[in-house]
Amino acid sequence: MNRHEIKEIIEKSIRTETEYEGAIKEGMAANDIEGWDSLAHVRIIFRIDHHLGTQVDLNATYATNTITDLIELFVNEAE
Amino acid sequence: MYDLSVYLLESGHMDTQCKYLSKLLESFEHKPEIEYSVVISNGEEKKITWKDLENECQSIMNSLKGIEKGVVLIFLRHSSSLHGTFFGTMMAGHTPSFMPCTSVKQDPALYWASHQKLLNHIKPTAIITSKDVSQEILQAKLELGNTKIIHIEDIEIPESKINIELRSEDEIALLQHSSGTTGLKKGVALTFDAIVKHAESYSSSISITEEDTIVSWLPLYHDMGLMACMIMPAYTSTPVIHMSPFDWVGKPHLLFEVIEKYSGTLTWMPNFAFEHMALYAPRMPHNYDISTMRAFISCSEVCRPESFDKFFNAFNEKGVEKSMLHTCYAMAETVFATSQSTLNRKAKRILVNQRDLNRGEYVRIYDENESNLETPRQLIETGSIIEGLEVKIVDEDFKSLPELTIGEISISGTFIFDGYYRMPDLTKERVMNGSYMTKDLGFFDSSGRLYVLGRVDDLIIVQGRNIYAHQVEALVSTLEGIKPGRISAFGIYDPRIGSESMIIVCEVENGQSSEESQKIKSTINKLLQSTIEVVPKKIRLVTPGWLVKTSSGKVGRKENKEKHLRESKGGDN
Numbered sequence A: 001m002n003r004h005e006i007k008e009i010i011e012k013s014i015r016t017e018t019e020y021e022g023a024i025k026e027g028m029a030a031n032d033i034e035g036w037d038s039l040a041h042v043r044i045i046f047r048i049d050h051h052l053g054t055q056v057d058l059n060a061t062y063a064t065n066t067i068t069d070l071i072e073l074f075v076n077e078a079e
Numbered sequence B: 001m002y003d004l005s006v007y008l009l010e011s012g013h014m015d016t017q018c019k020y021l022s023k024l025l026e027s028f029e030h031k032p033e034i035e036y037s038v039v040i041s042n043g044e045e046k047k048i049t050w051k052d053l054e055n056e057c058q059s060i061m062n063s064l065k066g067i068e069k070g071v072v073l074i075f076l077r078h079s080s081s082l083h084g085t086f087f088g089t090m091m092a093g094h095t096p097s098f099m100p101c102t103s104v105k106q107d108p109a110l111y112w113a114s115h116q117k118l119l120n121h122i123k124p125t126a127i128i129t130s131k132d133v134s135q136e137i138l139q140a141k142l143e144l145g146n147t148k149i150i151h152i153e154d155i156e157i158p159e160s161k162i163n164i165e166l167r168s169e170d171e172i173a174l175l176q177h178s179s180g181t182t183g184l185k186k187g188v189a190l191t192f193d194a195i196v197k198h199a200e201s202y203s204s205s206i207s208i209t210e211e212d213t214i215v216s217w218l219p220l221y222h223d224m225g226l227m228a229c230m231i232m233p234a235y236t237s238t239p240v241i242h243m244s245p246f247d248w249v250g251k252p253h254l255l256f257e258v259i260e261k262y263s264g265t266l267t268w269m270p271n272f273a274f275e276h277m278a279l280y281a282p283r284m285p286h287n288y289d290i291s292t293m294r295a296f297i298s299c300s301e302v303c304r305p306e307s308f309d310k311f312f313n314a315f316n317e318k319g320v321e322k323s324m325l326h327t328c329y330a331m332a333e334t335v336f337a338t339s340q341s342t343l344n345r346k347a348k349r350i351l352v353n354q355r356d357l358n359r360g361e362y363v364r365i366y367d368e369n370e371s372n373l374e375t376p377r378q379l380i381e382t383g384s385i386i387e388g389l390e391v392k393i394v395d396e397d398f399k400s401l402p403e404l405t406i407g408e409i410s411i412s413g414t415f416i417f418d419g420y421y422r423m424p425d426l427t428k429e430r431v432m433n434g435s436y437m438t439k440d441l442g443f444f445d446s447s448g449r450l451y452v453l454g455r456v457d458d459l460i461i462v463q464g465r466n467i468y469a470h471q472v473e474a475l476v477s478t479l480e481g482i483k484p485g486r487i488s489a490f491g492i493y494d495p496r497i498g499s500e501s502m503i504i505v506c507e508v509e510n511g512q513s514s515e516e517s518q519k520i521k522s523t524i525n526k527l528l529q530s531t532i533e534v535v536p537k538k539i540r541l542v543t544p545g546w547l548v549k550t551s552s553g554k555v556g557r558k559e560n561k562e563k564h565l566r567e568s569k570g571g572d573n
Helices: A003-018 A038-052 A058-062 A067-078 B004-011 B019-030 B050-063 B082-091 B108-113 B116-122 B131-139 B192-205 B223-236 B245-250 B253-262 B271-283 B305-318 B424-430 B469-477 B514-531 B557-567
Strands: B035-041 B044-049 B071-075 B095-099 B126-129 B148-151 B172-178 B186-191 B214-216 B240-242 B266-269 B295-298 B325-330 B337-340 B349-353 B376-380 B389-394 B407-413 B435-444 B450-455 B459-462 B465-468 B482-494 B499-508 B538-542
Touching (some): A003 A038, A038 A067, A038 B245, A038 B271, B019 B050, B019 B082, B019 B223, B035 B050, B035 B253, B071 B082, B082 B223, B108 B514, B126 B131, B131 B148, B172 B192, B172 B223, B186 B192, B192 B223, B192 B337, B214 B223, B223 B240, B223 B266, B223 B325, B245 B253, B253 B271, B271 B305, B271 B499, B295 B305, B305 B376, B337 B389, B389 B435, B424 B435, B459 B482, B459 B499, B465 B469, B469 B482, B469 B499, B514 B538
Parallel strands (some): B035 B240, B071 B095, B095 B172, B126 B148, B214 B240, B214 B266, B295 B325
Antiparallel strands (some): B035 B044, B172 B186, B349 B376, B389 B407, B435 B450, B482 B499
């Protein structure tokens, strides 16, 4: 799976769990997206993991600041 | 079975030391090598014996030597030091209160700034914390006055044993802080007498013994974690296995892993946790044996039968039975439990019409197969009132209502709180003629089972956390770009997560660019996450004049919630 496909899965997972309807840009952080609280964060990660067949370390996801960081984390994990 | 009264008499504590601390002293003396608790942190398990606990208490008492008696705030992350710090503070004659620390997503500066008002109000004599948290406090430049900071890393066991301070039954044993109506956290003051009477009553209602094992991921600054999983089990000598809430939320299977390993029998968790576990079920890495469990008890937010169903369907093959799923109605003001469903029996469900569920209305119960209801809703009992408390359902004039009629739940009895710490006006407002007015709506059925429906006031319960709408509105009102006072916050039940979500509608000046709007929303998110630990599900920025005012000129929450739902076609519901 390439970066673009992973990015689409991440974006879809964020929208499903937060029901956020605005534009999602790579430079955005969790604070920029309504509904992205700590529980939504875990649910987003569960959902991405489910689609990609990965099991990322949740602590590593907490260390990400932007959606770009999250994409890179999953790109590395999916390799 | 050891007789406490004989021990008290023989040890010279009779008529002097309070019963709660005497019970701990008895355990120190008679079962030093017996396991008191296991704390799991970052994958490491630390077993604590009663002797270990005593040593930790002694070290804390040593560190508090010479400090004026008063409230001691404990800001410690999940660790094996929590219990000894709390009990050691009590034994040193102080009043302990657990407080939450910052989480990774919170801005420490905003978080600590929001605590200045609380520190000014409480004037704690000491704060016990770790060096990393202390660094945050220092950087936030909090005005601490005479409050002494004690680092947990520096405490040392005394060379000779320190005598435990004598505490009387009517002294304040601890403060339990929760969200307050004015933005200032309120400290629920509980006496030693109250915590003992609660422990004896509640432990009897669920038949808890030393043979049980409690498994918990609940934080100890929350009443459910503190009372059900620390204060009561320490009194009944029931071992508790503590996990970190952060570990559990990311790896919910840890709960089952620990239950299997330690033959767990009891656990408490809020409604959303049943949903969270069920969501995670397909990822469970192992077929755990959890057949030792007696009860998974749902508490701290309205219990939803559909959440139990999801949990049961997800884990029935792993040994979860319907008779294991239980409910409890609890609050810090009654120490913890007020009612509890009967263990070993399925919690009762009834079918009602949602339209009947208004204050003052009679609740008609329908046959479970009734299919003609336009707005059917299944309710689950929260059980019978536990011994020592009396609960009435009252109308607006505080007159008792008959069974199956909805009113406010009022509680009196032998373990009601002693008031909100240094808040006499608020205490007077909530305690009337000896009864605590909960502001919860509910009714009794003909068998004396209590059903809890929701709130009279503007409290929003988000994943077990209590948040007052007007507290949120006041916080958001201070931000640039928002029209002061032109904000409405309200809660909407989100069935996907099994909890309420918070919606905020704010009026902003006309002509905001999308970048400016995005900036305002991000600022609101950051502020609320860092101060009240809740992120709104939706922030709606509207033009001046959008918000509906009541006849008294106030921004009406109910009216604005209805308008918002109409305009979003129920999309948030």
